[in-house]
Amino acid sequence: MTSEDWQAVQWDSGCGDGLFITIMYHGKRFHVSLLPPSSPDTIEGPLISKFDSMDDEDEDETLAIQEEIEIIVYEAGRSIWTQLAPPLPDGPELSDLHSLLYPETFSFRLITNNGKAELIPQEIEKAHYHDRFGMKIVNDMGLPQYSSKDIRVLQTLVGQGYIAQVSVEGKEMCCKSGDDAFWRGIEREFDCLRKVARSHLANSIRVPQLLGLVTSVETGMIIGILEEYIPTGVLSDLRELEDEDMEASTERRKKWGAQVRETLDLLHEIGVIWGDGKPHNVLIHEETDDAWVIDFGGSYTEGWVDEELMETLEGDEQAVGTILKFLNV
Incomplete structure (x- = not known):
C-alpha cells in the first residue's frame, strides 16, 4: 500500500451478497462495500468472485487477493481519504478507548464509472450497538x-x-x-x-x-x-522465549508444561473449562518466567482441540496433550 496509516481491519463476505471492507485511516473508520453489479463488465464483479472463490487455507493467495482489492479501493478513494481523514497532529498515537471503539465513521460503495473504480457515499446507521x-x-x-x-x-x-x-x-x-x-x-x-x-x-x-x-x-x-495485564510473550513464540542454552530451555519447557497441567487441574476442580486451549493462549510472564493461562472466551482452534470437544473437559485434556507435544516434553 502507498500509505502506512491506511489499514483494512475487517473483511466480510457472503455468497452472492458482495464484499464489505472496514478500513481505518488516521483514526477515522470507513466502510467500503462492493455489491454484485447488474452488468458483468465491471471492476467490482470479478473482485467479488475472486474473493469468494479463494482458498482460505492458502495464506499467500488470501493476502495477494486482499492486497489487489486494497490497492484498487485506495486509489479510488485517494482524494477522499485525504479530505475526510487528514493526518493526526500528534501522529497515530492512541487516546481514549471510546474514541478507538467509536471513531467517526463514513460509508462508501465502490462502483465502475467509465471503466474506472469510483467510491460513492452511502447512508450509515449512526447509532452504535x-x-x-x-x-x-x-x-x-x-x-x-x-x-x-x-x-x-x-x-x-x-x-x-x-x-x-x-x-x-x-x-x-x-x-x-x-x-x-x-x-x-x-x-x-x-x-x-x-x-x-x-x-x-x-x-x-x-x-x-x-x-x-x-x-x-x-x-x-x-x-x-x-x-x-501480564507482561509477557506468548508460548507460541517458543524460539524467542528459549535461551541459547538448550539444556536450560528444556528445563524451562518442562516447567511451563507442568504449570499448564497444574492450572488446568485446579480450574477443573472448581468447575471451570478453559475452552480454547493452545500455545497462543499461554503467556510466559517476563518477570517470573511462569506460564499463565488466558482467554476464556470459549470456542476451539483446529489442530489443538476438535470441534466436537469444544468447551468440554475432554477438549481441555486434548489441549494440554497437544501443548505438551508442542513443547516436546
Whole structure:
C-alpha cells in the first residue's frame, strides 16, 4: 500500500451478497462495500468472485487477493481519504478507548464509472450497538466501573481496540471490549474469572484477575471488562522465549508444561473449562518466567482441540496433550 496509516481491519463476505471492507485511516473508520453489479463488465464483479472463490487455507493467495482489492479501493478513494481523514497532529498515537471503539465513521460503495473504480457515499446507521445495549454481566463482586472515555489506550492487541493494553487511573490493565460479535466470549470469560476469584483456589491459579468493568459513556451500560495485564510473550513464540542454552530451555519447557497441567487441574476442580486451549493462549510472564493461562472466551482452534470437544473437559485434556507435544516434553 502507498500509505502506512491506511489499514483494512475487517473483511466480510457472503455468497452472492458482495464484499464489505472496514478500513481505518488516521483514526477515522470507513466502510467500503462492493455489491454484485447488474452488468458483468465491471471492476467490482470479478473482485467479488475472486474473493469468494479463494482458498482460505492458502495464506499467500488470501493476502495477494486482499492486497489487489486494497490497492484498487485506495486509489479510488485517494482524494477522499485525504479530505475526510487528514493526518493526526500528534501522529497515530492512541487516546481514549471510546474514541478507538467509536471513531467517526463514513460509508462508501465502490462502483465502475467509465471503466474506472469510483467510491460513492452511502447512508450509515449512526447509532452504535453498544449505545443501545449492554453485556449480560451482573456486577455482584463490587468491581469498580470506568467510563470508556476515562480509559487510556497504550497498545491495541487484537482488532480495533477489542483487546488492548490500557491505563486506568495510572495502572496498566488488559481491556476486552469490541462489538456485539465479541460479547458472548467476553461474558464467558467474565463468568470463568469470576468463579476463580470466588473459589478457595483464587490465589493458586495463574489466570488474570478481574479488576473492573467498562461502561458506555452514553448509557452507563457495561460494554467490556478490565483484567490484570501480564507482561509477557506468548508460548507460541517458543524460539524467542528459549535461551541459547538448550539444556536450560528444556528445563524451562518442562516447567511451563507442568504449570499448564497444574492450572488446568485446579480450574477443573472448581468447575471451570478453559475452552480454547493452545500455545497462543499461554503467556510466559517476563518477570517470573511462569506460564499463565488466558482467554476464556470459549470456542476451539483446529489442530489443538476438535470441534466436537469444544468447551468440554475432554477438549481441555486434548489441549494440554497437544501443548505438551508442542513443547516436546
